[in-house]
Amino acid sequence: MSKTSKSQLSYEDMHADLSALIACDTCFPPAASYGAFCDLIETRAADLGGRAERVAVPPHLWQADGVTGARVNLVLRPDIGPADAPEALIYFHADTAPVGDGWTRPPLMLTREGTRLFGRGTADMKGCIAAVLAALRHLKQTETALAFRPVLAICTDEEGGLYPGIRYLAETRTLPDVLLNLNGGAQPRIWGGCLGSMDIAVTVQGLAAHSGRPDQGINALEEMLPVLAALQGLRQDIETRTTAMPPPPGAPDLCARLSITAIRAGDKGSALPGQCRVVINRRYLPEENPDAVRAEIDQTLRAAITKTRLRGWRSDQIGHLPPVTDPSGPWTDRWTQARAVAADLPVDEFTLYGSGTSSDFGWVQKAGIQHMLLGGLMRPDAAVHGPDEHTTVDDMETLAHAVALFLSADFPTSSDQRKQTPPNMETS
Template sequence: MFDDLPAPDVQSMMAALSRLVACATPMPPGDGYGAFADLIETQFATFGGTATRVEVPTDLWHGPGLSGARINLLLTPDLPGTKGLPEALIYFHTDTAPAGDGWSVPPFTVTNRNGKLLGRGTADMKGTIVAVHDALTRLSHSGAGNMVYRPVLAFCTDEEGGRYPGIRHLAETTRLPDVLLNLNGSAEPRIWAGCVGSYDITVTITGLASHSGEPQRGVNAAEIALPVMLSLQDLKYEVELRETALPAPPWVDGPLRARLNITAIHAGDKGSAIPGACQFTINRRYTAEEDEAAVLQEIRATIAAQLDTSAALDWQMQVTGHLPPVSDPDGSATGRWTRARARAFDLPESAFTRYGSGTSSDFGWVQKAGLRHMLLGGLSRPDRNVHAADEFTTVQDLCELSDAIAYFLADIP
């Protein structure tokens, strides 16, 4: 039996979170992974155990705007009472969205605003790292009790975009535990039912730059792109009629659907020059019921119908990011994780609702590699400004996640 489990150490969590947020890891470009791995190893060194770094080969992930080594870190802490136990992998992605505009506080400094902890990555998902560290510290201080799992911690790259997220590389090259706990999820009472897939597709149109006073000497790539984007808007209406059987979140009006959005556009630099190149990015959320190859072919055909007869000198379509869907992730530990969270949140198990998501997960690659059973938790909530200005988590959510991890890993009366 465990001795009394200490209360969460809020001050230590806040201090650790400040260090993690200050070690900026925006993706793109993704050039901060090495320094972040150094910091994580230092913060978890008190537990002992093993540390392994796995680097993704450059040719698998490299793309426009990306730089730096893709360093993934696997830690197996040496906790009392865990030798010989079945392993449970606890997953974190170490990149964040770029800071972006509109912040009321410095984005890479944690600001405590009446229990709200603002900063890029506090909710998505560096706060989860300090909550797990707190849970492991509390279990270590409670003696060698009835542990159920030996935790393996996976700190992974390129969840926020790119062609080859770190957890994919680990799943395809490394033997991972059968129980996978993904903390890139919600702090709400939810049982994960899966999610849709996502393609990022970058289209590059090549024209010919010229002085805007003599446009006949050039080929305006921006103007050529306009009818292409209008055709994609027509396709958008068709795509977004497609529904999935995945159960929708309780706050969504109607079923989950496929999505198509133009998410980035760039052409030209000043008013006196005809742009010789235009590049735009499409994000296509696709359902498990759709065929991956057909999704890409539909977009390519829509673009080609406009560009193959245009004045463009050349055009290219490149997949710059891909996350497959996650389907039916339930397994042997689903009930245990739900009970642990219910106890941590002081809620009945009946309060937990099973639903999916219109957002996507790099764990789709893990399922493609053959591992089906996945759990989801974390610090995100609809109001937490994830990927937006003034992202935040709360002290309460950090403490409840620490409790849930402790209850999941151990039998605590």
Template sequence: MRNARSFDISYDGMHADLASLIGFDTCFPPAANYPGFCDLLERMAADLGGTARRIDVPSNLWAADGVTGARTNLLLRPDLGPADAPEALIYFHTDTAPVGDEWTRPPLSLTREGDRLFGRGTADMKGCIAAVLAALRSLKDAGTPLAFRPVLAFCTDEEGGLYPGIRYLAETMDLPEVLLNLNGGAAPRIWGGCFGSLDLAVTGQGVAVHSGRPDLGVNALEAMVPLLTALTTLKTQVEARTSAMPPPPDDDPLRARLNVTAIRAGDKGSALPGRCRIVLNRRYMPEEDVSEVRAELEKTIAAALTGTALVDWNIAEIGHLPPVSDPSGPWTDRWTQARAEATDTPVTAFTTYGSGTSSDFGWVQKAGIRHMLLGGLMRPEANVHGPDEFTTVQDIEALARSVALFLRADFKTSPGERSQSLPNMENTQ
């Protein structure tokens, strides 16, 4: 009889791995040392045996302001599973959001307080790396027969950038049919898809001069104020649009979103800023066409800035993640039931819903691979991308158990144990 809690998964080992991962700065931007992080990962996984392959994204695809260093992706194939078994790709992104302000614990060190583990990347998603390595060690040490050969994909630039690593892999090589994306949440959820995300940077060029003689220059920041006003008006229109994608339980319909996320201009009181850069983010629904989304933004920007005192202005696309639509497939039941058993949660508690957030797996779908699974450590209260990000000991251990169960050859799904919202995919090809 199966028992998820019989796995000998070492929390001490997970804690040590996570401390090392958090201590290595991979904040994007600039995420400047992916090769060094790959060195760390290879050392951590050395006891699993197998092979390692590094794949760099060509610089002409990702080059942008503030982004430096090789974009090195790592594929690890541990010496686990029978040679004739299908591969199961387990995905991680290795960059994190910037540290940001208002932390009350050291952001690039692992801090444990009770059952909470604090640090940038604990939930998104270095904690997932530690959990999976612990799961694979437990399976290897026990000599457990596996149904799949795991492939660990450590990928670049999910947190931003023009060309995420998983996109490059999906477009240049054949990926396994079983794709487990651990950049998701810990709640009992079946992935119903997510929105797309488009980042634009608008740069206005003025003339920098002494603030005592503003008549001799052009204040780029002040000249960009009409754009902020126009975007605020457009924001109201955009956010009135709702999606048919199922929302989280007890939540309002998912809405398109428009936000100004960054403004940079000037650095002191005695000089007018000669350059102003505004970054905006548009979360667009699967029902929307990205070319129309982009055109609406460009029209609004042009109308606001044409005729201003700016010497010049330009628009640059600095990030794009397409939406994910209906990713369910033949392995959805197995993953759902593995998670249910690992967390002592009834399968019927797992519901299908989408998200207004975005995933680099939108590029995987555009490359022709529809089916994918989602799990992870994120929760609404975990301050992902904010100060004092954390995960919990319970969640990281449950994720390790979920992955171990999913991979085990003796884990059999039960057709009678299916969420009411989960479609029967047994005959899906």
């Protein structure tokens, strides 16, 4: 039995790391401080030894309006585990959702109230980085025998953007067979996949004019209103479409979604806006074709805009995450059992289901790797992407314990899952 216990992985050992990570602003957009975040991670993880590699995504792949700064991914190989052991890649994304409005605590400062930990990124997903660093320090200090050599991948642009960092890694090098994605929840769940997500920016052109002489202009915002109504009509049709992917327990079948998520036009009351920009998010099913998804939106836009006075329009895809389908594989049982022990839950409480959220690991599957694991700190009431995002001390300690158990060589499982030796991660 592994010597690692939850009591040995105290949150107090994670506090300094989490506080520093929250204070480094990596909100997307623009997520312009990836380099500084890499500096911070390397400093915080220096006691683990090993080597660090920075992998930049070429600018022509990710450049878009509102996105600035180099897209730098950090791959850390701590100096723990036998040299001949297979690698296990543990994934995190460095960016967070925008701070947004409505916070009652400082969003870029860690605030502890009882067992709850507040700050942007506590649950999604800087808290996961702090938990794993604590787990690895414990394994190194106790000289625990490991079944895997951990590799940490801290990646760019999961929250948006054209080219997530994990996609670039998956397409340019051979990843390990063991892929642990910690951008998930703390609930007892076995990952059954997730929907795809497509972000489309629609920009329409009117004619700016003084608001006292509206006859001399074309109000781009007002002319956009019937177009928004047409999108609302399309949404009603889209949301009748469901997937065969199993839904969360007690929830209805997962369905496709269309949301209008951002709108910008004008600067002041005395001028008609000459331009209006709207962002549409489309959650699409594994059964849907992404080209058809985009074409349907463009057809709806075209039909509605031709009935307005607008002088021109364009639509641009500014983000895309393909669906994840059937990610279960040879390491699923080991990870589920590690999580069950760490959470002090029976294994049969872990249920396989999908979700309406999306993951950049859809690109990993497109690169040819089907099997992947999911865990993390998110919960339905954690205000992820909202004001007062938070996680808990217990969830962080539980995650650290689960990771330590999964990596440990003497962790007993119901079946021998080490018969397959995955390749190490190599540059292609």
